[in-house]
Amino acid sequence: MADAQAQEKMRSLSEEYTKLQQEQQTLIGNQQRLNAQKTENEGVKKEFEKLKEGEVIYKMVGPVLLKQETFEADSTVKGRLDFIEKEMTRLEDEIQESNGKMDKIKDQIMAMQAPPQAAA
Template identity: 80%
Template sequence: MAAAANDAQAKLRGLTDEYTKLQQEQQTLIVAQQRLNAQKTENEGVKKEFENLKDGESIYKLVGPILLKQEKFEADSTVKGRLDFIDKEIGRLEDEIKESNTKMDDIKDKIMATQQAQPAQ
């Protein structure tokens, strides 16, 4: 009986450790997603500013300590490219978070089953 209880405890510890690890990984994914959402908002603001520019107005790009003049179409296409990339990354992270939630739910079910299978002490 004691060996079975020890095996159940070891299994429970392993599942709990795995669950904790998944929680930490998910938290990292959520932080990355929040950072990307902030970048998306910033780039959408830049895109709107570009739309408000009149023909002939200048756009400057900060490169190190220097401001370089940039053509509007070039700057606009750079921002659109960034937004496309950010959207794809946000989608990828959302998929990873969903997958992580599924794994965590599975482990939670295994933990509950293991606890219920233990004999009362």
């Protein structure tokens, strides 16, 4: 009976570990997407720095290009970069937390496997 409980516990831990791995893959995918957005917005910011006084910026809204004030466009890009930085920090924290949970489960699985291996 104890053997059946141990197997059930092992199965439960394995399922939880697999679930955490899948969640972590999603987090890493989101982190990569944010990295791409950050790079793109940093490029836009550099282009804004190259603008000369009086040059016009256009914003695409649907199929139409609308004139936009330089300070407004620059402010929008800076806001996006701030948001992306905060999201990246949040994702890094979640990934670290997930790693910690995965390590605990891995240790539990290894501890459960150790006694049978020692007996063999």
